Amino acid sequence: MRVCVVGAAASGLPSIKACLENDIDIICYEKTSDIGGLWNYRPDEKNIEGTVMATTVVNTSKEMMAYSDFPPPEDWPNFMHHSKVNEYLHLYADHYHLKDYIKFNTAVKYITEEKSSFKVQLENGEVEHFDKVILCTGHHATxxxxxxxxxxxxxxxxxxxxxxxxxxxxxxxxxxxxxxxxxxxxxxxxxxxxxxxxxxxxxxxxxxxxxxxxxxxxxxxxxxxxxxxxxxxxxxxxxxxxxxxxxxxxxxxxxxxxxxxxxxxxxxxxxxxxxxCTGYVIGFPFLDPKILTIEVCSLQYTPQFSTLIDYNRVKFMENSRKFYIRKLPQNEVSLYKFVFSPNNENLAVIGMIQPIGSILPISEIQVN
Structure with missing residues (x-):
């Protein structure tokens, strides 16, 4: 079995590790020159990739944000500067020899289905075929x-x-x-x-x-x-x-x-x-929408409630004037157990969540 991982950051690294532990043929594509994603600080504000601020210190303690099998050094501060988080990811990748399976400066252009496999087209013109795909691109790009x-x-x-x-x-x-x-x-x-x-x-x-x-x-x-x-x-x-x-x-x-x-x-x-400071839009511009659908909600404005509602999801109570309105985000993606595409069981999305706390251990759980 061949597996393609897209993205080599907090979710991509444990995905590579899990595949290796199960003797799976794995290739990870990372469009930048290094691992880390957001934590790989790049000061150029025009850079289209998401990154942290120069002064960012994590809001989660190192004990609660670590991968289960790789605790940060004891002498590191409880709440780490972003440079320490990036260093931690490098230590993790080096310890498990994950970088050997990453192709840096290699962007995925488009992914489509071909019979029982995926066709992965790269920006450099190369084309590869895989049995399964794991998306680890996060949601801080757009x-x-x-x-x-x-x-x-x-x-x-x-x-x-x-x-x-x-x-x-x-x-x-x-x-x-x-x-x-x-x-x-x-x-x-x-x-x-x-x-x-x-x-x-x-x-x-x-x-x-x-x-x-x-x-x-x-x-x-x-x-x-x-x-x-x-x-x-x-x-x-x-x-x-x-x-x-x-x-x-x-x-x-x-x-x-x-x-x-x-x-x-x-x-x-x-x-x-x-x-x-209004957040980000979920999107996979390199993925055929037939494989995974991003739902853009049809919203209408109701002055009586001063809120945006989706009339398809308003639930009326019988014999009562009360009804409930579900406030919806601008876009959402439906994933079984927050991981698997309902359209294709061979596609997994890791880290497409907004947890209270760190995403690292949750991504590790999702991968396992």
Whole structure:
């Protein structure tokens, strides 16, 4: 049996290892020059590949983010700088000799089905055939850009968090960030050092936790319970910066002028740079859609509820005026057990999840 793995990062590496442990003929294609994916820091903001910020420190302790059979060195900090995470992935790959099975600087152009196998076309013109395919490309490649009213009136800079690397060029600027996830808060804390003003616009707020809990223990070694069904945001510095007036939190953005952002409660903020921290779009541009379908939801606006709903998924209760609305993402992919394509059992997708905690051990479980 021949297996193709696409992507050599947090999900691709354990996929290679699992195949080798089962004596499977494996080739992994990685379009960049090194392993690591997001954790392989590249400072060029124009690089289309996703990467972390210069100051990124993980929000998950090293004990909870490690692969089960390869703990990080004991003398490493509980919460690692991104360079340590990348180093850890290299140590893991070197220990199990995984790099021998990776073809670097080799991008997959298109994957189609041919009878009982997959035809894999590479950007360099080569064509290979495989019995099974494992996709490990993650979901941080294509930024989601929300539709914003009157944004065309704004004359300042608009960018996505995907482009942000460091504080250079933001000195003395009025910055407004849309969103309140980990990326938004990390950028806000970073910019509070040098920007004239930093404002976070949020639709509904979030729970904020420190990385270290009572007694000095990493929070995720104590609190991984069903209490965290709502995704929390982890940041140690935010609260103090809000109390100090260096960061302002406001409601959702409504409209724009040439140099201001107006929120729905009527507040006005000077703005030179507007950063959308609105997540990413799931996509496999190199995959025949017949193999795996990305569902783009048909959404309609209902003023009564001020929300987007999919009328196909509204469930009415008999003999009652009550009904429930399921809020849907802009796109989604249906996977059996979050791994297997319902259209082809020989295609697996590893790491296409947004866990509370690290993706590394979950990817390892999925692969096994």
């Amino acid at each position: 930024p989601y850009h929300p539709q914003l009213r009157d944004v065309d009136k704004f004359k300042g800079r608009i960018m996505h968090a995907h482009e942000y690397r460091d504080i250079k060029g933001f000195e003395g600027k009025n910055v407004v960030l849309l969103g309140i996830g980990n990326s938004a808060l990390d950028i806000a804390v970073d910019l509070a050092k040098i920007a004239k003003s930093v404002t976070i616009s949020t639709r509904r707020g979030t729970w904020i936790f420190n990385k270290v809990a009572a007694g000095g223990m990493p929070y995720d070694t104590l609190y991984m319970t069903r209490f965290f069904q709502q995704h929390p945001t982890v940041n140690d510095a935010l609260a103090n910066l809000i109390c100090s007036g260096l960061i302002t939190v406001t409601d959702d953005v409504d409209t724009f002028t040439a140099d201001k952002v107006i929120t729905k409660n009527g507040r006005s903020f000077d703005c030179d740079v507007f950063i959308t």
